[in-house]
Amino acid sequence: MSNFVYTLDGTKIFGKGERTVKLSKHFTQKEFDCQCGCGNGDIIISQKLVDELELVRISYGRPMRINSGIRCLSHNRKIGSRDTSSHVKGLAVDIGCRDMGTRLELVKHLLRDAEFTRVGFHKEFIHVDVDTDKPNGIFLY
Numbered sequence: 001m002s003n004f005v006y007t008l009d010g011t012k013i014f015g016k017g018e019r020t021v022k023l024s025k026h027f028t029q030k031e032f033d034c035q036c037g038c039g040n041g042d043i044i045i046s047q048k049l050v051d052e053l054e055l056v057r058i059s060y061g062r063p064m065r066i067n068s069g070i071r072c073l074s075h076n077r078k079i080g081s082r083d084t085s086s087h088v089k090g091l092a093v094d095i096g097c098r099d100m101g102t103r104l105e106l107v108k109h110l111l112r113d114a115e116f117t118r119v120g121f122h123k124e125f126i127h128v129d130v131d132t133d134k135p136n137g138i139f140l141y
Contacts, residue, residue: 023047024054032069032093036078043070045090049130052114053093059113060106065096067125092129094122 021029023045032045057064071079071087086092097103106126110116118134120127122141 023050024057026054026057026063027066031066032090034070034072034075035068036072036075038072038075040070041072043072043088043090045070046130049091049093049128052116052128052130055114056106056109060109064106066093067096068094086129086131086134089131091131092127094125094127096124097126098124 023029023032027050029045032050034040034043053064068087069092070090071081071085073083073088076083076085076088081087095106097106103121103126107119110119110126110128114128116128116130117136118129118131119137120139120141127141
C-alpha cells in the first residue's frame, strides 16, 4: 500500500522509498498500475487517456482518485470482468466517485473539457476510456 499526500495544488507526493514516474503534472504511473501488484506485464497506459484525464484534472481543480487503470488478464478475470475490457489494453480508468454532487461535477468536466465519448456509471465510480474498438455512448453497470 502506498503512502501519499496531496499538496494544496493537488500534486501527489509519495512517502519515503516510493519511486514515482510522472505521466503528467497530476498523474503518476503507480495510480494506473494493476491492483494485483503484478507490475502490468507488457500493458502500457495510453498516453491519450492520460492526456485527456490531465485536461479534466486541470479544469476540475481537485484530485481525482483512479480506482482502476491497467488490469492484467488474471486480475480482470478475478474481479469478473470480460476479457475484452478496455482496462486490459491500458485504454480505460475508473474514477472514484460516490456522491451525486461530485459525480455531476466530474461528468461536466469529462464531457466538456476532454474528448471522452465512452462513459460508464457505477454507484462508486465513473468509467472512461479511449477505446476506438468499442461503440461510443454512455452505459450503466
